[in-house]
Amino acid sequence: MSLQIQHLLGLEGVSREDINLILDTADSFYGVLQRDIKVVPTLRGKTVVNLFYENSTRTRISFELAEKRLSASPLNFSVSTSSVNKGESLRDTIQNIEAMKIDMVVVRHPCAGVPYFLTQCTNAVIVNAGDGLHEHPTQALLDMMTIRQKLGRLEGLKVAIIGDIFHSRVARSNAWGMKTMGMNVTLCGPPTLLPQHTDSLGVPVTDDIDEALDGADVVMLLRVQLERQSSAVFPSVHEYRERYGFDLEMLSRMKKEVVIMHPGPINRGVELASNVADSDNSVILDQVTNGVAVRMAALYLLGGGSEAT
Amino acid sequence: MDAHALDLALTRISHQILERHGDLGDTCIVGMQSRGVFLAQRIAAKITAMVGLASPLLTGILDTTLYRDDYRSRLRQPEVRVTDIPFDISEKSVVLVDDVLFTGRTVRAALDALMDHGRPREIQLAVLIDRGHRELPIRADYVGRKITTSPTQEVSLKVSELDGEDSLWLMELEGEGDGQ
Numbered sequence: 001m002s003l004q005i006q007h008l009l010g011l012e013g014v015s016r017e018d019i020n021l022i023l024d025t026a027d028s029f030y031g032v033l034q035r036d037i038k039v040v041p042t043l044r045g046k047t048v049v050n051l052f053y054e055n056s057t058r059t060r061i062s063f064e065l066a067e068k069r070l071s072a073s074p075l076n077f078s079v080s081t082s083s084v085n086k087g088e089s090l091r092d093t094i095q096n097i098e099a100m101k102i103d104m105v106v107v108r109h110p111c112a113g114v115p116y117f118l119t120q121c122t123n124a125v126i127v128n129a130g131d132g133l134h135e136h137p138t139q140a141l142l143d144m145m146t147i148r149q150k151l152g153r154l155e156g157l158k159v160a161i162i163g164d165i166f167h168s169r170v171a172r173s174n175a176w177g178m179k180t181m182g183m184n185v186t187l188c189g190p191p192t193l194l195p196q197h198t199d200s201l202g203v204p205v206t207d208d209i210d211e212a213l214d215g216a217d218v219v220m221l222l223r224v225q226l227e228r229q230s231s232a233v234f235p236s237v238h239e240y241r242e243r244y245g246f247d248l249e250m251l252s253r254m255k256k257e258v259v260i261m262h263p264g265p266i267n268r269g270v271e272l273a274s275n276v277a278d279s280d281n282s283v284i285l286d287q288v289t290n291g292v293a294v295r296m297a298a299l300y301l302l303g304g305g306s307e308a309t
Numbered sequence: 310m311d312a313h314a315l316d317l318a319l320t321r322i323s324h325q326i327l328e329r330h331g332d333l334g335d336t337c338i339v340g341m342q343s344r345g346v347f348l349a350q351r352i353a354a355k356i357t358a359m360v361g362l363a364s365p366l367l368t369g370i371l372d373t374t375l376y377r378d379d380y381r382s383r384l385r386q387p388e389v390r391v392t393d394i395p396f397d398i399s400e401k402s403v404v405l406v407d408d409v410l411f412t413g414r415t416v417r418a419a420l421d422a423l424m425d426h427g428r429p430r431e432i433q434l435a436v437l438i439d440r441g442h443r444e445l446p447i448r449a450d451y452v453g454r455k456i457t458t459s460p461t462q463e464v465s466l467k468v469s470e471l472d473g474e475d476s477l478w479l480m481e482l483e484g485e486g487d488g489q
Contacts, residue, residue, distance in 0.1 A: 002385035002386050003386075021388075024389075025388075025389050028372070028389040028390070028391065028392070029389075031391075031392055031393075032375070035425065035426060036426075036427070037425040037426075039425070040375040040376065040425070041375070041376060041421070042375045042376070042377075042380055043380070045381065297389075300375075300386065300389070301386050
């Protein structure tokens with residue numbers, strides 16, 4: 001068994017077999033994370049560069065922890081401390097880093113397509129940690145891992161993803177990945193926060209939250225990016241909460257075992273009521289735990305055999 | 310080696326473990342993925358029945374994939390399988406069970422993997438077949454049968470739980486014929 005993909009750029013076009021292999025491997029790494037000694041020696045001698053051109057705390061420390069728990073050597077590169085500020089191009093940056101003999105690159109960048117671009121100018125294995133409005137594949141994988149852990153399967157489950165769909169690479173990766181796994185995904189948000197060309201995602205899109213929630217096994221709330229309020233995509237936080245915020249009363253109308261998810265960070269009381277975020281149905285902290293396991297699985301499966309590259 | 314001979318070998322190993330472990334209070338049997346798991350379960354069941362233990366002997370499953378020494382040289386990653394040791398091995402006497410002892414590299418990986426689960430009082434090794442050609446200073450405490458092989462041959466065990474029958478096969482890797 002091994003992956004068909006050589007890099008993890010997104011979940012669009014990734015096969016069901018590959019997703020299953022990553023999720024099964026992640027379950028094994030979850031076991032490692034439950035031990036007293038949470039480190040395995042597997043990636044000893046491998047250097048992984050975390051190339052972050054965008055602020056991120058959770059994703060970056062999750063990757064860094066995954067690398068450390070695999071005994072790889074992480075190297076953190078953030079834009080504020082780098083020569084990017086001196087005008088160096090992306091291609092030059094990556095080729096300079098590669099000249100220092102590194103094996104893998106985890107990249108986050110505000111422009112869609114940067115991870116793909118990097119595969120064209122380096123031999124290192126590339127893992128996408130979020131590119132522009134495109135994809136965030138490890139987030140979608142950890143979401144699927146968490147759902148499978150809680151509900152025992154993926155196939156046939158109904159998922160409502162609610163919020164700022166337009167700006168969400170999490171929604172896009174989940175739409176593609178979950179569709180491949182035979183799940184029924186509905187994307188929902190205010191009309192101003194829905195993408196225009198939704199056909200390519202291949203899943204239903206609606207601005208009617210009741211329609212999206214009807215019969216859902218999983219409800220995933222996305223962060224309202226409050227900084228976007230100035231661009232007048234929604235009138236006020238209050239109005240957003242009234243129409244698209246998920247609260248205890250709505251939870252009471254859902255299936256008893258419904259799974260409530262959020263990729264974080266949460267605006268408590270805006271897209272998700274505080275008491276729902278802390279309820280027994282919420283798996284938000286499981287998502288964070290599983291994130292490390294899923295990233296370990298992806299790095300392990302993509303990283304071996306240096307002679308191959 | 311047929312099913313009967315295999316069963317006799319496991320019975321003998323079970324007796325030997327019993328002889329060396331006294332009251333079995335701290336003893337646990339850990340099988341290595343994949344065939345070793347079933348051999349471990351059979352040995353544990355035999356010992357439990359021999360002594361008439363009130364509760365069955367503790368058994369665990371160990372996968373050594375993440376501790377292998379050939380990760381960098383392989384093009385394909387071996388599948389990570391289940392590790393399930395549902396008890397604390399610290400201060401226990403662990404009997405590690407594998408089907409075939411060859412180079413010793415898998416056992417080296419298993420020792421490292423076990424140590425990351427706790428600090429056992431001692432670790433012993435039981436193997437059904439010792440086929441020689443060790444590359445590391447490792448030996449077994451309990452051996453079902455020693456056989457002479459050439460390094461190019463492959464020794465392969467079938468167990469009824471996985472393969473539908475109990476048998477041992479010695480094969481030429483070139484595929485020039487095989488014999489039971």
